[in-house]
Amino acid sequence: MSQRTPLYDFHIERGAKMVEFAGWDMPVSYPLGLMGEHKATREGVTLFDVSHMAQVELRGADAAEKLEALVPSAITTLPEGKARYTFFTNENGGILDDLIVSNAGDHLYLVSNAGRADHDLPYLKAVFGEDMTHRSDLGLVALQGPGAEALLAPICPEAAELSFMETTTASIDGVPVRISRLGYTGEDGFEISMPADQAEALARKFVDAGAEPAGLGARDSLRMEAGLCLYGQDIDESTSPIEAGLTWAIQKRRREKGGFPGHGRISRELAEGPARRMVGILPDGRAPARAHTEVTAPDGTRIGEVTSGGFAPTLGAPISIAYVDAGFAEPGTEVALIVRGKPLPGRVTALPFVKQNYKR
Amino acid sequence: MALYYTEDHEWLDVDGDIATIGITAHAAEQLGEVVFVELKDAGESFEQGDEIGVVESVKAASEIYAPVTGEIMEANEALADTPANVNESPESDAWFYKIKIADAGELEKLMDEAAYKDLIA
Structure with a gap:
């Protein structure tokens, strides 16, 4: 039996075609169809349910140092309120999963793939112990498209203040949210994390304000056009970040000093080319x-x-x-x-393929 | 004129020994938005069940199987440029082939409209 996100009823009510994805019952498309949902994201604003993704908090004074032992990106120097794309590497320089890490001030906030939760959660638990919390009590939606800022600004002024890859806490209708200016469609947009029991009310509010619901089908065609990797398909344990064109996510200090799994292959490929x-x-x-x-x-x-x-x-x-x-x-x-x-x-x-x- | 249906969700509109064939509205709906159609050329012969074309939607590729043994008299070449027509009018304008039926006996094993409606109900 697949797991259901807090927006399951919302999807059914809107006539979504549901599919099993990474152990979750997810909307692949709504009656508008993949093409229409894709176009609405490029030209207007769409709402994606991404509550299936794993949301994790890491705490402790040395959380950034500990995470740097698992990923090749600079985390200790990530300023508060900033988010960064990174990936867990293995000893062979392959990729165990890709994820977004945000410096939330008193903790690090991670969002990683649903399909890799079985790996990532125990992996982080083993390193962080009690300092690691899987926030399965949260829902997550993405508002994506050039119309996202105009939709959010009246109901969440903090959103409009953010630049790409910035994150903050805010409140929408009294609901505490974490809002981050990022996504996986190649468009401007936001991901909004909120208590699961409030997710449906906020999703309705966004749709009433003009967001078109969009499913996994459009999410896939959008990310392909934007040249963004899908874990398990474009990147996996055999592909190195250098081969995958993700060198930009490995900051200079980490390239030179290493201290993450697979630095041998990664530095060799940086020097000689993959x-x-x-x-x-x-x-x-x-x-x-x-x-x-x-x-x-x-x-x-x-x-x-x-x-x-x-x-x-x-x-x-x-x-x-x-x-x-x-x-x-x-x-x-x-x-x-x-x-x-x-x-x-x-x-x-x-x-x-598309700018x-x-x-x- | 008589209408027949296959378990592969194709329809045949038979007039004498010529059948116009296509995929059903139900099949088009299941496929999703069609982006590519590849058909064989007029003059090719095939056996019942042979692959005689491909329809690709935004989701996946699906083969078209010959509903009966025969020869292609005409392929709907317009579909190459307007594949979305398969979603708009699958049971009329977006026919795939006109084929010359080799063995009318094969038609007897196909479904009529009522049986097909039961199949997809």
């Missing part, structure tokens, strides 16, 4: 090349594999994210995608 790289591929024609599609050179030699692929509603064309041998990673390189046994020509392109629209 053997393969994540790239975008624009297939010619209209046929989508989905995950696990083989990528070859024009002469038929295998050079990699698609990890995410589908149709990009903003472009009106198919897109794929793939790992290819480093020699084929230059934008403009011609490749072939083997779809149903036939080679379809395509071209390597820089990620993201990110963050409020810096």
Whole structure:
């Protein structure tokens, strides 16, 4: 039996098509449909239920130092009120999960993937013990799109004050919330954490104020267009952050001094370059090349594999994210995608496919 | 003219030995928004159950199977440029093929409209 988020009834009432995702009953789309929900996010504002994600608090004077032993990003120097994208690495320099860490003043606030909660929660518990709390009593929604600020400003003025990757506490209708200016769609937007028993009332308020509910289907096409990795698909225990183009998330001090699992491979790949790289591929024609599609050179030699692929509603064309041998990673390189046994020509392109629209 | 349906959610509108075929409104609804249709060319022959095309939606790829043995007389080439038409009018404009039926006996094992409605109810 799948778990239900605090917004389950809200989804059903709105006619959502529900699917099992990472052990949760989640809306994949509403009657508007993936394309409409996708477009509403790029042009207006949408509401995503992301309550399935794991919300964790880490406390203790040395919480940042302890977390730095697990991730390659700088946490001790993360200013209060700022959030940062990072990932747990393993001893081989692979990725155990990706997550957002926020400095909430007296604690660190983490949001990580539902599909990796079975790994992340015991992993953090073993290091932090009583200083680690899984806040399963909280709900989490994302308001995403260029209209998000205008929707929130009248009901939560603090939201409009935030820049991209900033976080604060506030109150909406007397409900205590944590509001962070970030998301996973490539658009400006906010994630709002609140007590689970208030989530439905706030979700209704956001929808009444003009947010269109959107499901996991649109979330996936939006993040693909924005070139954002999905754990378990584009990144996993075998892929290094350098291969995945996540070098920007490893700050200078951490690159040089290490002190996190897998520093050996990561520093070697930083110095010599990785053997393969994540790239975008624009297939010619209209046929989508989905995950696990083989990528070859024009002469038929295998050079990699698609990890995410589908149709990009903003472009009106198919897109794929793939790992290819480093020699084929230059934008403009011609490749072939083997779809149903036939080679379809395509071209390597820089990620993201659609320009990110963050409020810096 | 007679309408037949398959368990793969295809419809056949039979007129003499020619069948116009497509996917049902129910199938189109289940697939989600269609973004790509790949069809074979006129002149190709196939056996009942052979894969004769692909429909891709925003969610996934689905094969089209030959409902009866025959030969493609005409493929609806307009679908290549307007795949969304499969969602808009799956049981009329967005037909896939007109095929020449090789063995009318195969039609007897297909469903009529009432039986198909029971299947998807």
